[in-house]
Amino acid sequence: MIGTLDAKIPPGPLDQKWRNHRDHSRLVSPNNRRKFEIIIVGSGLAGGSAAATLGELGYRVKCFCYQDSPRRAHSIAAQGGINAAKNYQNDGDSVYRLFYDTIKGGDFRSREANVYRLAEVSSNIIDQCVAQGVPFAREYGGLLANRSFGGAQVSRTFYARGQTGQQLLLGCYQALCRQIAAGTVEMFPQTEMLDLVIVDGHAKGIISRNLVSGKIDNYAADAVVLATGGYGNVFYLSTNARGCNVTATYRAYKKGALFANPCFTQIHPTCIPVSGEHQSKLTLMSESLRNDGRVWVPKRKEDCDKAPYEIPETARDYYLERKYPSYGNLAPRDISSRAAKEVCDEGRGVGPGGRGVYLDLADAIKRLGEQTICERYGNLFEIYEKITGENAYKMPMRIYPAIHYTMGGLWVDYNLMSNLPGLYVIGEANFSDHGANRLGASALMQGLADGYFILPYTLPNYLAGQMSKRPSTDHPEFKKAESDVRAKIDNLLKVNGKRSLDSIHRELGALLWEKCGMLRNKKGLQEALTKIPELRNEFWNNVRVPGDDEDFNQSLERAGRVADFLEFAELMCTDALARDESCGAHFREEHQTSEGEALRDDENFADVFAWEFQGNGEIAEPKLYREPLHFETVHLTQRSYK
Numbered sequence: 172m173i174g175t176l177d178a179k180i181p182p183g184p185l186d187q188k189w190r191n192h193r194d195h196s197r198l199v200s201p202n203n204r205r206k207f208e209i210i211i212v213g214s215g216l217a218g219g220s221a222a223a224t225l226g227e228l229g230y231r232v233k234c235f236c237y238q239d240s241p242r243r244a245h246s247i248a249a250q251g252g253i254n255a256a257k258n259y260q261n262d263g264d265s266v267y268r269l270f271y272d273t274i275k276g277g278d279f280r281s282r283e284a285n286v287y288r289l290a291e292v293s294s295n296i297i298d299q300c301v302a303q304g305v306p307f308a309r310e311y312g313g314l315l316a317n318r319s320f321g322g323a324q325v326s327r328t329f330y331a332r333g334q335t336g337q338q339l340l341l342g343c344y345q346a347l348c349r350q351i352a353a354g355t356v357e358m359f360p361q362t363e364m365l366d367l368v369i370v371d372g373h374a375k376g377i378i379s380r381n382l383v384s385g386k387i388d389n390y391a392a393d394a395v396v397l398a399t400g401g402y403g404n405v406f407y408l409s410t411n412a413r414g415c416n417v418t419a420t421y422r423a424y425k426k427g428a429l430f431a432n433p434c435f436t437q438i439h440p441t442c443i444p445v446s447g448e449h450q451s452k453l454t455l456m457s458e459s460l461r462n463d464g465r466v467w468v469p470k471r472k473e474d475c476d477k478a479p480y481e482i483p484e485t486a487r488d489y490y491l492e493r494k495y496p497s498y499g500n501l502a503p504r505d506i507s508s509r510a511a512k513e514v515c516d517e518g519r520g521v522g523p524g525g526r527g528v529y530l531d532l533a534d535a536i537k538r539l540g541e542q543t544i545c546e547r548y549g550n551l552f553e554i555y556e557k558i559t560g561e562n563a564y565k566m567p568m569r570i571y572p573a574i575h576y577t578m579g580g581l582w583v584d585y586n587l588m589s590n591l592p593g594l595y596v597i598g599e600a601n602f603s604d605h606g607a608n609r610l611g612a613s614a615l616m617q618g619l620a621d622g623y624f625i626l627p628y629t630l631p632n633y634l635a636g637q638m639s640k641r642p643s644t645d646h647p648e649f650k651k652a653e654s655d656v657r658a659k660i661d662n663l664l665k666v667n668g669k670r671s672l673d674s675i676h677r678e679l680g681a682l683l684w685e686k687c688g689m690l691r692n693k694k695g696l697q698e699a700l701t702k703i704p705e706l707r708n709e710f711w712n713n714v715r716v717p718g719d720d721e722d723f724n725q726s727l728e729r730a731g732r733v734a735d736f737l738e739f740a741e742l743m744c745t746d747a748l749a750r751d752e753s754c755g756a757h758f759r760e761e762h763q764t765s766e767g768e769a770l771r772d773d774e775n776f777a778d779v780f781a782w783e784f785q786g787n788g789e790i791a792e793p794k795l796y797r798e799p800l801h802f803e804t805v806h807l808t809q810r811s812y813k
């Protein structure tokens with residue numbers, strides 16, 4: 172049973188909290204660090220940076236991932252860039268402005284103290300990555316270049332063409348390899364965490380399955396860090412890598428960790444539209460393209476079937492520039508996505524099914540030349556051409572919103588520790604900094620801030636009180652968790668039904684997209700809450716999982732993840748129903764301004780919603796805890812980008 176939800180925000184002025192907190196946190200001396208074992212699940216940018224840094228500090232780290240190499244974490248897909256308040260452009264940026272933009276961008280549903288710290292450490296991340304050799308784009312004179320992302324009126328985004336995530340991950344991976352070679356980090360690739368082990372109320376280990384041999388193993392540690400990424404694939408179709416899933420965080424939730432704001436899911440406005448029934452993945456066209464691209468649809472429905480170059484300037488509706496003149500094409504993602512849906516719903520969408528809008532770089536190509544545009548976005552144009560067969564230098568791209576990122580995640584306090592002592596959650600897996608809508612280029616910033624600069628200070632504060640408390644894997648809690656994992660695997664293999672995993676997952680995704688996607692309402696959410704248990708029932712009675720558990724079996728891997736999505740989807744809809752207001756990406760149709768914008772209810776909902784699993788294995792109505800958000804520095808206002 173959980174008492175009050177204490178975010179442990181340090182006292183003092185906002186800009187001194189982090190320094191004071193570090194100065195007063197407990198330390199572990201260098202000679203004692205090697206006595207502590209830390210499990211880190213995940214080796215994307217968040218987990219990889221944490222493992223490398225804690226290894227360098229002298230702790231003994233075991234790091235797990237389900238890919239064959241940390242190099243293949245989903246972080247590699249990040250295209251556009253990473254924010255930092257360096258103010259290299261001398262365009263008025265500052266730590267405060269990055270902080271304010273992030274709080275406002277999240278529609279005032281995140282903690283001031285966490286977000287201020289994120290803005291403060293953002294500059295260190297760039298220095299760290301440059302020192303590692305990350306090849307950020309540079310100006311002719313050698314200075315690091317910047318571009319703009321949504322929700323900001325400054326250029327603070329550092330980038331490496333359209334491959335920023337890949338380059339950052341290479342830097343992080345080198346640091347990780349150094350520690351692997353030094354023996355401080357032991358890497359467990361192709362190993363999936365299937366349960367968290369709690370001993371005397373503290374997170375002290377995991378149960379894992381070797382994905383090649385099928386072997387189930389137990390690992391004990393002094394603390395467990397989850398860096399397992401986001402759960403956008405609950406919608407089946409998303410821009411996430413196919414492997415992204417909710418299993419680690421959901422199973423920790425079933426062990427008592429609170430899940431915060433699960434319904435806050437981000438829909439990205441610039442993705443290649445869905446092209447057919449059997450598609451399994453959506454592709455992002457980075458938001459960076461909106462620096463130079465202009466978004467439009469025909470003013471008249473009758474023009475929608477014409478080729479874009481046949482539609483004269485006067486017959487085009489640059490709807491973002493029209494509706495949001497001060498931010499224009501760089502209006503934030505939630506707002507731009509809804510605006511795209513709105514024009515398509517009016518019948519002015521383009522392409523198959525009328526579910527597309529144009530992202531047009533013709534003006535920029537005319538102004539800057541094809542070579543410059545190629546240097547900035549060449550690989551994105553190539554991806555677009557490979558998928559659609561169209562040359563975006565000659566024709567505008569067609570784009571449409573798609574599921575992209577999850578702001579929700581396990582609840583953590585200021586130290587990034589969950590309500591379970593010893594369980595830390597970092598990167599996209601936690602709920603921390605983005606409120607109800609994440610600004611572009613801020614996920615990489617947050618993941619690396621957590622891993623390189625925050626966890627290495629906050630984790631020792633816990634470890635200092637844990638000397639010699641690591642249990643043995645003979646502890647009954649390990650045995651029980653292992654037998655639960657084995658039973659779940661057996662049950663999945665036993666069903667032996669007729670339906671494929673994909674067909675059930677696709678059905679779940681379509682249901683969520685319709686009822687808990689870009690727009691939500693009470694009736695739809697209630698319908699979803701009736702249908703999800705039916706679908707779950709269908710899964711457990713009629714799914715087909717071929718193969719066995721003592722071998723490489725990707726169907727079995729996926730089956731466990733889909734089973735968790737089928738439970739987690741219910742939690743998302745429960746959360747969306749309980750939050751009877753609109754904010755950021757959570758748009759309840761019942762709550763909108765006369766101009767169709769999200770209408771918050773600060774009096775009743777300026778809180779984090781954190782859910783506790785109930786039901787002793789079976790699913791029961793979860794229990795809601797609320798963490799009130801206190802705004803001492805910013806004033807709550809109606810978010811405006813006009």
Ligand SMILES: Cc1cc2nc3c(=O)[nH]c(=O)nc-3n(C[C@H](O)[C@H](O)[C@H](O)COP(=O)(O)OP(=O)(O)OC[C@H]3O[C@@H](n4cnc5c(N)ncnc54)[C@H](O)[C@@H]3O)c2cc1C
Binds near residue numbers: 250251336415
């Ligand atoms: C197409 C695309 C483009 C993007 N572009 C940008 C951008 O330009 N800028 C930006 O700021 N953000 C961007 N984002 C968001 C950003 O990439 C992610 O939020 C971020 O990389 C997440 O990093 P992470 O380390 O938290 O998780 P991930 O990179 O997803 O890593 C998760 C890790 O956890 C492991 N794992 C998960 N579950 C288990 C388990 N049960 N057992 C063992 N291991 C497990 C995985 O193997 C992996 O190593 C983009 C996202 C997408 C989809």
